[in-house]
Structures are given as structure tokens and as C-alpha cells.
Amino acid sequence: MKIELEQLRTQISDNNIPEHIAVIMDGNGRWAQKQGVKRIFGHQNAIEAVRSVTEGSAELGVKYLTLYAFSTENWDRPKYEVDGLMTLLVNTIKDELPTLQKNNIRLTSIGDITALPANAQRRLGEAIELTRTNTGMTLVLALNYSGKWDLANAMNNLIKKGKSYIEPSDIDEHLSTVGIPNPDLLIRTSGEMRISNFLLWQMAYTELYFTEVLWPDFRMKDLYEAVISYQKRERRFGKTSDQVKA
Template sequence: MIENLFKIPEHVAIIMDGNGRWAKMRGLDRVYGHREGVKTVERTIKFAKKVGIKYITLFAFSTENWQRPIEEVNAIMQLLVEYIHEKLPFLKENDIKLLFMGRKEGLWDSVLEAMKKAEDETKNCSSLIVIIGLNYSGKAEIVDAVNKILKSNVEKIDEESFRNYLYLPEIPDPDLLIRTSGEKRISNFILWQLAYTELYFTDVLWPDFDEEEFLKALYDYQSRDRRFGRV
């Protein structure tokens, strides 16, 4: 029950894995799994806002995902554009800000236009901030940060100043990372920011991830003793 939650993470990151396997288990095309996954995104965002989470980061498309069949890549991009345009009124009505992180090179013009529209129209929203990792790679983010530093002619960099060169330096590091589908790896996702993040893995495939499963992750999180290197 939600009433039993007493320690809510400020920032939850999610690797949304298992759409293709979910569809294959049902004899359906992988694209159908991605469509069901989009429905899960919506209910996950609603639940995050309901319990008081302030930031939620969703890994939607990695730089490695370009290696998938072109039909699947095209379907994912089209789904993203459709979702943004369809759900933008909902986001604004519920005071939800939408941000994107990742490299823009290679993305469709229609995707870039939808991203800009969403960020512009939700920039004053603040009750929940949703970050979408799109064409994203943790290694690429660090490399891009280093290249920015080289161009800036800064004489000295420490950990705090380094984060100023990341894609979204103003966003706090995740308290909790959830990965669905049973895989137990972080797959090149926000590598710098995950240094002290609590990790939670579930066998549930992303389209089946519901409020009950989210609660299980939150209950597990509130049982952790986060010492950050201290005794």
C-alpha cells in the first residue's frame, strides 16, 4: 500500500527492457511490444507523480539500438513523435516537464521538432520532471563532456565541476535505478550519475510493469541503508 511508503526516492531512473520479448511470447511483431511499452510509460509517469517522486529518467533508445532492424527503429521513432504530440496536453495539465538527453545527430527532423516543442511548452512545469534518454550512451556523454572541457580551456577539473559539462547537469543523480526483464546490467546508461545509485532488477517485462511492481521496487529501496562510503 502507498500508505506504507516512508522514504520516497527523489529521482528514479528506469531501463525499460523487454518490449520485444513480451511481443514474441505472444506471437506478435516486436513493434506491438513497443506500443504496449508506451502505455506503461504513461502509467509509470502518473504513479511517480502520485507518490511524490520529483524526477524520473527513462532509457528509451540507446546509440546501440540503431543496429536493430530498420523497420523497428522507424516504428520506435514514429511512436515517439505520436506520443509527444498526443500526450503534450496531459503533461501541461499535470505540471510535468519533459526533457531529453542524448546526441541529436541522426534523429529524424520530425523527432527533433517534437522534442523541441515538448521542451518549450513544458519548460515552466515543475511538479515532476521526466527525462527521456534518446540516442543516448553513457560513454558518449562522458566523451562529449571531455570535449566540451577541452574547448573551454579550463585549467583544472574536479568531480563537481565535471558534472557541469554533462547533458543535464542540473538534474540530481538517481537514487534508484530499476531495470525490467531480468537482465542484470546497466547497459551504458548514465554511467557517471549511477556511482551511488541503488540498483533494483525485476524479471517483469516492461509492458507488464505496473503500480504493484513499482511499489515493490520502492519498498525494496526504503529498506536500503545508503551510506555513501560512510560507516
């Protein structure tokens, strides 16, 4: 594995590292079903994937890593699973805080955090404050987040300000991601090929990468393969290939 990882690393150009990678961490439930255990065990075993991708992204020089941890639609899942996810969130933030500090990683979040349980809000707020001055990669947790919520919230804020005409830049300034560059690369695991209400406005020109790997099995090797695929693409942003090359 180490040799394979080193070989993959040599294929990555340090001059074209995605500034912002977003990840839809999918497949925890299916992973658990394959193991013959409850779905919550899939979420628990996904922590190693989070750790591996976070460390790998930081080592590559990625500036922002956004993880879709809990969507507004996830509240509709069975209560025992939601309760388990909230407990896991609290414990994970507590357990991973020393690693974030050690690696100079700043933690922040997007989404309607006020709907989370009080202990989750408290633990998240403490971790954000303790890592606030870290200057390395920024790890963004999307919690109780959806792209539709983000856009509606931005519009409502603009209406409250009495805006009669809205420019795209006005929306940018009122999204929960204000100050965070749009994702260059989206990775979705488990073979599903959709963006599931995630960063709808922000992903207008994001490169999409889908893999069959279930999230609990996703490791640094898989991250490298996604980045290699990204670097083989030509990002034109509406221009022609000749214009980009010029």
C-alpha cells in the first residue's frame, strides 16, 4: 500500500492542487449491511476515512476541505440513527481536536447549526474557537445543510435589507460559505451520481468525481486518484479550449 501510495503521489502536480475539495461521504449504510451490522456501525467506521482524507488533503496543500456530514433531509432517517449520528458527532469532534491542533487545521461549519442538539452545538463551537487561529487547511463541516436552504436563507437576508434587484455577487455575499472559495473538485463515494442538494450555487463549475468505493473504505489512495483525475481535465469556465491555453 505504501509503495502504491508513493507511486500515485508522483503523478500529482503540486502546481495544480485543488484549492477546495468538497466530499459527499456516501455509503456508510451499505457498508454496514455488507458487514451484517446496524447502519450506525457504518457511520462509526467512517471516522478513519475522515481522518485519512483530512490528513491527505492537508499534506497535498489543499486549502479548504468541506465534508457533507449531515443534510437537512437526514432528519427524516430513523430516530435511533439520527440520535446515534449526533452522539458520534459530539464524540468525534472531541476526539479529533488534538489532531486538528497538531496539524494546524482550522475547523468551521456551514448550515443551520441552531437545530442541532445543545451538546453538539457546544462541542462544535468550542472546537471552532480553539482552532480559530490555526493557519493551515480549513476543514468545513456541512451540518444540517442543504443547497436549497442556503439559497433561501441568502434571499431572505437580501429581502430584509430591502434589495429590489439582486446580482449574483449579492447572493455570494449572503451564503453560509461567504469567504470560502467555490469547490474545485467534488468527490462522491459509493457509486451514486448526483449532488444531493449540496452546494448547489457554489458548484456551478466544480469538477465532479464519482467512485464506487464506499465511504468507510475510502483512504488517501482514493483521494490521490480523484486529484489525478482532476488534474487531467481542462477547466474552461465557458471559454474555448484555445482561449484557456492562450
